[in-house]
Amino acid sequence: MNDYFPDSVGFQTVAYTAVASIAVLLFDFIITFDSEVRWTWGREWGITRIIFIVSRYLPFVGLAMTVYYSVGSTHGGIPNHGTSTDVYDGVRWLGIAASELLLVLRTYVVWGCDKRFLILTLTFTTVVSVVVLVISDVSASESGDSTGVFEGGRNSSIVYGLLMLVELVLMALTLYKRCKSFRLEGSPLVITLYRDGVVYILCITLVSMANCISIILLPPSYTGLLAGPQLVTHSVLASRILFNLRAMSDLQNTVADELTSLGVVSQPIAFQTPPCTDHTELCDFTNC
Incomplete structure (x- = not known):
């Protein structure tokens, strides 16, 4: 006989947070849809565009699953719990990985x-x-298989700690390169690269830290409390990095063309951007 009684308040709170996250993500999608049409539609498919599509749209699926599983946990548990949580983890982490x-x-x-x-x-x-x-799989199995509900163990905090590690390493690499490249500080595109990277890392690190703290301090039913904000933060900021880079690149190309046509310069201005930005599809955020 199963004597486990799920914490309905906790699961309902997680569901409410996920619904609010969907609303925020949908709002951001609406206000940036024109940017998506301008900077991604009608362009050739490549690695960067595929990654962008995954990071842009998969979070909607992950958030919907969060709502469904949280509500289901208050009504007798999740059917096929093991398979369901594996699919959920796969969708959620694929969006974050993108x-x-x-x-x-x-x-x-x-x-x-x-x-x-x-x-x-x-x-x-x-x-x-x-x-x-x-x-994630071990934590979900240990905490939920016997109860069939949507919760994880304390080890889930390690997951967000690892995300913080990745973000901090990338931030350190960005800041190091910035310090070694003062001669490029006048390039708008390079300034955008550094600024967006540092802002992105700081925001996502704060969300990851909040996830770690909430998992450690709150009951198991609140494990997914900030999973929604985590997905939203990744998706929203990643999209803006892409849009801002393309906008800056387009502006630079327009200015260079105008100066050339007016005879101010005899050839296009280089703007001191990284040499691979316009020639390597893998790292070309402006033409993917």
């Missing part, structure tokens, strides 16, 4: 598209992602 990849590619551009840097960072993030999935 956003992380956009940040990795942005850092790759900052580092002059050094392939050795790309290999090292991708290897590091891949290892962390695998560890995250393993810990």
